[in-house]
Amino acid sequence: MARDNFKKGDITKLSQRVALRCSNPACRVPTAAPGDTELGVNSIGVAAHIHAASPGGPRYDPSMTSSERGSISNAIWLCSNCSIIIDRDEARYTAKLLKEWKVKAETTAIREQGTKLPSDEDAINLTTMALTGHPQKLLTKAISNVHTATARAIERSDPRFEVTTHFKDGQTVYEYHAKEDVTFNFEVKGEEGVEILRKMFEEGQDAKLPAKYFDTRGFNFPGGSPDKPEYVEIRKDGIEAIHRIWLIDTESKVTEQFNDVHGKAYFGTKAMRFEGVACSGIFAFSYTRPILNTGENSSFNISINFALWEGKDVRKLPYFSKIKSFFDGIFHGAELHTSLEIDGDTAFKANTEKMGKEPEFSNVPESVRPAPGSTSNPLTCMAI
Numbered sequence: 392m393a394r395d396n397f398k399k400g401d402i403t404k405l406s407q408r409v410a411l412r413c414s415n416p417a418c419r420v421p422t423a424a425p426g427d428t429e430l431g432v433n434s435i436g437v438a439a440h441i442h443a444a445s446p447g448g449p450r451y452d453p454s455m456t457s458s459e460r461g462s463i464s465n466a467i468w469l470c471s472n473c474s475i476i477i478d479r480d481e482a483r484y485t486a487k488l489l490k491e492w493k494v495k496a497e498t499t500a501i502r503e504q505g506t507k508l509p510s511d512e513d514a515i516n517l518t519t520m521a522l523t524g525h526p527q528k529l530l531t532k533a534i535s536n537v538h539t540a541t542a543r544a545i546e547r548s549d550p551r552f553e554v555t556t557h558f559k560d561g562q563t564v565y566e567y568h569a570k571e572d573v574t575f576n577f578e579v580k581g582e583e584g585v586e587i588l589r590k591m592f593e594e595g596q597d598a599k600l601p602a603k604y605f606d607t608r609g610f611n612f613p614g615g616s617p618d619k620p621e622y623v624e625i626r627k628d629g630i631e632a633i634h635r636i637w638l639i640d641t642e643s644k645v646t647e648q649f650n651d652v653h654g655k656a657y658f659g660t661k662a663m664r665f666e667g668v669a670c671s672g673i674f675a676f677s678y679t680r681p682i683l684n685t686g687e688n689s690s691f692n693i694s695i696n697f698a699l700w701e702g703k704d705v706r707k708l709p710y711f712s713k714i715k716s717f718f719d720g721i722f723h724g725a726e727l728h729t730s731l732e733i734d735g736d737t738a739f740k741a742n743t744e745k746m747g748k749e750p751e752f753s754n755v756p757e758s759v760r761p762a763p764g765s766t767s768n769p770l771t772c773m774a775i
């Protein structure tokens with residue numbers, strides 16, 4: 392069977408587009424070095440097929456034409472080791488993953504072009520600085536270098552994860568993103584920890600656990616110190632979902648459609664959580680409800696991000712009239728109807744009874760918050 396091979400000129404360009412480094416983000420070894428003769432090149436690089444060149448090969452796609460298979464867009468530059476590894480385990484090294492590697496390798500090559508590679512001395516200085524907190528000499532981008540170096544060091548201990556680090560609210564944050572389906576064992580100690588995990592599995596909540604409750608086997612998180620308690624946060628991947636909201640006036644039966652709320656639904660085994668925004672982020676809508684209808688009432692949280700109106704002309708506040716009309720409708724006894732749509736199918740519909748009290752507002756700045764006991768709503772205050 393004929394193989395759909397790449398053209399020689401294309402292969403050279405493919406390798407140069409990733410600075411002759413292996414495109415596997417966990418590898419990145421240089422693939423070329425001088426050979427024995429004066430013009431000799433010793434290459435350990437391979438232009439590997441993302442979808443195999445002939446039937447029966449790894450990730451072979453029969454729907455591709457011969458020229459598509461031999462096209463450079465079906466190629467990825469790898470070192471010879473990685474080119475063997477990707478063909479041994481098709482299930483792990485999918486075409487999608489290899490295409491991600493290729494994009495990442497080319498983006499990295501753009502970022503690194505013309506920048507100095509770290510020398511052995513830099514590595515020693517960085518390590519000393521990380522351990523002592525004192526720079527050995529002035530290094531430009533020292534903090535981001537430490538973040539990157541730490542992330543890479545953690546990645547090397549478990550290449551199934553992509554690690555990013557940043558500094559937020561006085562804490563160093565490490566984010567672990569699984570590159571593939573990962574089997575991951577951990578043990579949680581203490582009743583509080585178990586309760587947090589129960590909420591995660593049953594109600595689709597994010598789990599934030601003090602690291603002292605968290606015991607992983609075979610996977611180490613960076614150490615903390617007693618004065619700086621560490622937390623481990625596990626976030627679920629949500630499913631894209633749309634909430635449609637409309638009001639029905641109980642007397643006139645007139646329906647008023649509100650803007651669609653785009654967000655994500657997070658499913659646990661017993662309950663689901665939805666979080667979304669409409670009106671360019673000004674209107675936020677969220678709730679947690681049981682998956683099976685238990686007949687119990689559940690409540691919605693609606694909040695307005697007033698910060699997005701700050702500094703704007705009060706006569707032209709974006710979405711103001713739409714949102715005001717929505718709250719006016721609710722305060723005047725209209726029924727709130729909602730439906731959750733996932734992939735075009737309605738997951739559930741719900742409606743509220745007539746609201747007996749004003750909803751509680753969150754994120755309302757002091758300047759526009761109504762005085763205690765006042766019956767005027769904050770949106771009207773904004774307009775005055």
Ligand SMILES: [Zn+2]
Nearest residue numbers: 413418470473
């Ligand atoms: Zn490699």
